[in-house]
Amino acid sequence: MNAEILTIxxxxxxxxxxxxxxxxxxxxxxxxxxxxxHMASVADDxxxxxxxxxxxxxxxxxxxxxxxxxxxxxxxTKKTFSKYFNAELILDDEVLKQVSSFFIKRGREVTEINRNxxxxxxxxxxxxxxxxxxPGMWMxxxxxxxxxxxxxxxxxxxxxxDGVLPKLVAENKFPNIYHKxxxxxxxxxxxxxxxxxxxxxNLINKNIKLAYLPQPGMVRLRLSSTGxxxxxxxxxxxxxxxxxxxxxxxxxxxYENYGQETPSLAKIVSxxxxxxxxxxxxxxxxxxxxxxxxxxxxAGASDIFKGAxxxxxxxxxxNLLQVDESVFSSVGAVSKECVEQLAKNVxxxxxxxxxxxxxxxxxxxxxxxxxPVGTVWIAVSSKEKTLAFKFIFGDDRQxxxxxxxxxxxxxxxxxxxxxA
Amino acid sequence: MNAEILTIxxxxxxxxxxxxxxxxxxxxxxxxxxxxxHMASVADDxxxxxxxxxxxxxxxxxxxxxxxxxxxxxxxTKKTFSKYFNAELILDDEVLKQVSSFFIKRGREVTEINRNxxxxxxxxxxxxxxxxxxPGMWMxxxxxxxxxxxxxxxxxxxxxxDGVLPKLVAENKFPNIYHKxxxxxxxxxxxxxxxxxxxxxNLINKNIKLAYLPQPGMVRLRLSSTGxxxxxxxxxxxxxxxxxxxxxxxxxxxYENYGQETPSLAKIVSxxxxxxxxxxxxxxxxxxxxxxxxxxxxAGASDIFKGAxxxxxxxxxxNLLQVDESVFSSVGAVSKECVEQLAKNVxxxxxxxxxxxxxxxxxxxxxxxxxPVGTVWIAVSSKEKTLAFKFIFGDDRQxxxxxxxxxxxxxxxxxxxxxA
Numbered sequence: 102m103n104a105e106i107l108t109i110x111x112x113x114x115x116x117x118x119x120x121x122x123x124x125x126x127x128x129x130x131x132x133x134x135x136x137x138x139h140m141a142s143v144a145d146d147x148x149x150x151x152x153x154x155x156x157x158x159x160x161x162x163x164x165x166x167x168x169x170x171x172x173x174x175x176x177x178t179k180k181t182f183s184k185y186f187n188a189e190l191i192l193d194d195e196v197l198k199q200v201s202s203f204f205i206k207r208g209r210e211v212t213e214i215n216r217n218x219x220x221x222x223x224x225x226x227x228x229x230x231x232x233x234x235x236p237g238m239w240m241x242x243x244x245x246x247x248x249x250x251x252x253x254x255x256x257x258x259x260x261x262x263d264g265v266l267p268k269l270v271a272e273n274k275f276p277n278i279y280h281k282x283x284x285x286x287x288x289x290x291x292x293x294x295x296x297x298x299x300x301x302x303n304l305i306n307k308n309i310k311l312a313y314l315p316q317p318g319m320v321r322l323r324l325s326s327t328g329x330x331x332x333x334x335x336x337x338x339x340x341x342x343x344x345x346x347x348x349x350x351x352x353x354x355x356y357e358n359y360g361q362e363t364p365s366l367a368k369i370v371s372x373x374x375x376x377x378x379x380x381x382x383x384x385x386x387x388x389x390x391x392x393x394x395x396x397x398x399x400a401g402a403s404d405i406f407k408g409a410x411x412x413x414x415x416x417x418x419x420n421l422l423q424v425d426e427s428v429f430s431s432v433g434a435v436s437k438e439c440v441e442q443l444a445k446n447v448x449x450x451x452x453x454x455x456x457x458x459x460x461x462x463x464x465x466x467x468x469x470x471x472x473p474v475g476t477v478w479i480a481v482s483s484k485e486k487t488l489a490f491k492f493i494f495g496d497d498r499q500x501x502x503x504x505x506x507x508x509x510x511x512x513x514x515x516x517x518x519x520x521a
Numbered sequence: 522m523n524a525e526i527l528t529i530x531x532x533x534x535x536x537x538x539x540x541x542x543x544x545x546x547x548x549x550x551x552x553x554x555x556x557x558x559h560m561a562s563v564a565d566d567x568x569x570x571x572x573x574x575x576x577x578x579x580x581x582x583x584x585x586x587x588x589x590x591x592x593x594x595x596x597x598t599k600k601t602f603s604k605y606f607n608a609e610l611i612l613d614d615e616v617l618k619q620v621s622s623f624f625i626k627r628g629r630e631v632t633e634i635n636r637n638x639x640x641x642x643x644x645x646x647x648x649x650x651x652x653x654x655x656p657g658m659w660m661x662x663x664x665x666x667x668x669x670x671x672x673x674x675x676x677x678x679x680x681x682x683d684g685v686l687p688k689l690v691a692e693n694k695f696p697n698i699y700h701k702x703x704x705x706x707x708x709x710x711x712x713x714x715x716x717x718x719x720x721x722x723n724l725i726n727k728n729i730k731l732a733y734l735p736q737p738g739m740v741r742l743r744l745s746s747t748g749x750x751x752x753x754x755x756x757x758x759x760x761x762x763x764x765x766x767x768x769x770x771x772x773x774x775x776y777e778n779y780g781q782e783t784p785s786l787a788k789i790v791s792x793x794x795x796x797x798x799x800x801x802x803x804x805x806x807x808x809x810x811x812x813x814x815x816x817x818x819x820a821g822a823s824d825i826f827k828g829a830x831x832x833x834x835x836x837x838x839x840n841l842l843q844v845d846e847s848v849f850s851s852v853g854a855v856s857k858e859c860v861e862q863l864a865k866n867v868x869x870x871x872x873x874x875x876x877x878x879x880x881x882x883x884x885x886x887x888x889x890x891x892x893p894v895g896t897v898w899i900a901v902s903s904k905e906k907t908l909a910f911k912f913i914f915g916d917d918r919q920x921x922x923x924x925x926x927x928x929x930x931x932x933x934x935x936x937x938x939x940x941a
Contacts, residue, residue, distance in 0.1 A: 113544075113560065114547060114556075114557045114558070114560065115547060115548075115551050115557070116543075116544045116545065116546075116547030116548035116549075116550075116551055116557070117734060118544070119539065119541055119544045120539075120540065120543070120544070120560075121539060123536075123540070123562070124536045124539045124540065125536065126536075127534060127535060127536030128535075129536075130536075131536055136534075137534045137535070137536075138534070138563075138564065138569065139534075139561065139562070139563055139569070140533065140534065140540075140561065140562040140563075141559065141560065141561045141562075142543070142559070142561075143559055143560075144558065149558070149559070312537070314537060383831075385813075388814075388817075389813050389814055389816065389817025389818070389822065389826075390805075390811070390812070390813025390814040390816075390829055390831070391810070391814040391817070391818075392810070393809050393813070393814075393831045394808075394809055394810040394811040394814045394922075396809065396810075397808075397809025397811070397831070397833065397883075398809070398811075398918070398919060398922065400885050400886070400918055401886070402809065402833070403833055406809075406833050407833060407834055407837060408831045408832050408833040408834060408837040408841070409810055409829075409831040409833075410828070410829070410831070410841075411803075411810070411813045411817070411828045411829040411830070411831070412828050413822070413823055413826050413827060413828040413829075414823070414827055417828040417871060421828070421830075421870065421871075450840070450841065451834075451837055451841075452836070463817075466820070466821070498818070498820055499818060502817075502818065
């Protein structure tokens with residue numbers, strides 16, 4: 102079955118906001134085996150909306166529409182929707198109750214303009230909106246289902262997850278589909294492709310599709326399969342992942358299961374530390390606080406994160422973290438000696454079980470022949486041992502910061518697991 | 522004049538990548554006064570592409586197409602483009618030279634598949650691609666100009682900026698348009714709207730449009746005007762900004778000039794410190810390294826940034842930054858006393874001219890009746906004085922981190938400018 106995603110709003114066409122709704126909806130539909138054949142964005146303009154409805158109806162079994170459901174005059178999706186279906190707008194008591202309670206909870210008055218949010222086209226199936234005031238609407242025309250939802254991402258997402266997808270799956274016979282994604286760090290996309298070439302070639306016989314999803318510091322490998330029996334698909338994919346592990350075990354740091362969000366390396370390491378009741382501290386020079394911000398963006402970070410020192414000058418490395426001054430004059434701050442001392446001393450300072458230390462040339466300037474831009478030393482330390490590694494990433498400052506952080510997190514993961 | 526943006530690629534429709542090309546192109550076109558009336562995304566599929574071309578041709582004077590120009594078999598935009606225009610593909614010597622030099626520079630061989638990148642439809646105007654191998658193509662059909670560009674953002678952006686826009690502006694008579702954006706911090710969108718209501722009402726007489734562009738920790742106000750004389754437009758907008766300053770001077774932290782990227786608060790503060798040859802150090806509790814990462818993401822940060830300590834536990838606040846233990850037992854770590862001591866001590870530790878210290882309840886848990894989630898204390902300090910302020914942001918952890926960071930940066934800006 103085919104779907105189309107239509108996002109409505111002037112703010113999209115003037116480039117004021119990035120359309121993230123379409124990509125999220127596409128992911129959800131892809132997961133249940135519905136193919137998205139077209140995406141479009143149009144302005145808050147009746148003719149543009151109707152033309153888009155007509156075009157979509159010819160292409161798709163399901164049309165997902167977001168945006169234009171606010172209470173102000175510029176939002177015309179609901180009016181256009183009811184006109185398109187030739188259905189008058191009537192007040193829905195259930196929706197009115199919900200809208201009223203939404204305002205009452207927040208200590209605000211229910212104005213006339215808010216009451217109008219409870220108007221829906223006669224005959225439409227209502228998708229409840231627990232996080233806002235605009236109800237979702239589900240109507241059918243010539244075998245095409247139109248589903249209109251608010252453009253506010255967290256309202257729309259909850260309505261799709263809790264209202265739309267269950268109804269869609271219950272009413273239709275979609276092919277069974279199973280995905281599992283293998284998360285890797287420490288190897289680039291093309292090197293990975295070469296390494297697993299013969300394993301990959303074999304997947305076609307197993308009716309498994311493979312997608313490479315690269316991003317800085319991580320390549321995700323998504324295996325998908327479609328067929329009559331979900332248990333068979335799952336068994337098939339799990340068994341191929343076992344075969345894959347034999348080849349690339351040392352690069353795999355986690356998995357993303359069917360329907361889950363991709364867990365970040367920081368999250369995987371945080372959970373590993375939490376399970377083991379261990380803590381970490383950081384000495385971040387070239388990443389400048391980025392690794393700390395990854396750990397602390399996760400709720401509950403204080404269980405596992407003791408803190409960080411960002412010693413951005415040699416003086417600070419010496420004064421705050423007792424790196425020997427002779428290190429700077431002999432081998433420099435971007436060196437094995439420096440990160441080893443930083444890692445050991447930051448662990449002692451915070452009294453943590455583990456530590457990470459990084460020092461490098463993030464760029465775009467500061468490189469030398471001996472240590473070009475992108476040269477980074479990373480050390481990870483436990484109370485028992487300290488390991489240091491050298492990397493040469495690339496020319497781009499931001500990318501170097503991300504690559505260094507991801508690599509350091511994965512080294513710590515291995516140390517905690519006693520694999521390093 | 523109207524434009525349409527068409528992005529081509531399976532990876533968009535399966536939700537593998539967020540389409541950021543469309544929003545960027547829309548912004549560029551908006552800046553020169555071209556209205557985007559439609560955006561669409563289709564798969565790497567001939568029929569889908571041709572249908573989209575046909576539909577776009579009816580709506581738009583200019584169709585911007587990105588994607589599907591890679592050398593592999595799944596990319597079919599160029600083949601479809603030449604078929605659509607009934608123009609055979611011919612080898613272009615200039616493009617071939619460029620493609621060859623691209624590979625030679627990188628020490629790689631020019632294979633047959635790479636040579637094919639130099640094939641272009643007969644009669645097309647070529648847009649040079651200095652960052653990759655796929656040339657851009659500009660062709661006209663029934664008064665509609667089709668411009669096909671690679672999907673790789675940095676290749677496409679350079680080609681639009683250096684090749685497409687100058688040609689577009691030279692060949693067409695677009696209305697003169699002038700924008701200037703006022704950057705504010707410390708006031709929400711609706712409070713701001715109330716404050717400047719009568720000023721805003723007056724803009725219509727001056728033929729100036731106002732857009733509110735809110736994001737966490739910042740509301741941008743964009744003034745735009747269209748007319749026959751660019752100097753008049755500029756004078757008009759600058760004079761209205763002078764009037765605006767009288768009302769909201771204390772919230773304005775910067776400006777974004779016509780055609781420039783929005784400068785971040787971290788960038789504005791960094792430049793201010795650099796101009797004054799001053800340095801900063803940070804003690805970040807609830808922001809957990811985020812402010813440090815904002816400073817250090819900017820090239821040349823070491824001129825102005827001495828470093829940071831992220832004391833995520835009370836123990837670390839005491840051991841590393843000498844906060845009196847009595848503070849924790851009396852008023853707690855989220856307090857005026859705590860951030861004042863942190864700010865003073867981190868300034869001394871790093872020997873910096875200025876410092877920021879933050880401590881708060883980022884959430885989602887850890888709130889109390891007295892200090893609910895979102896409560897944050899921020900101190901900024903120079904060698905002469907230390908100022909502390911209390912804020913109550915919201916429920917969302919990530920948003921609280923961003924709001925705290927932006928607010929702290931703006932307080933530091935005022936301190937450096939002696940406005941605080």
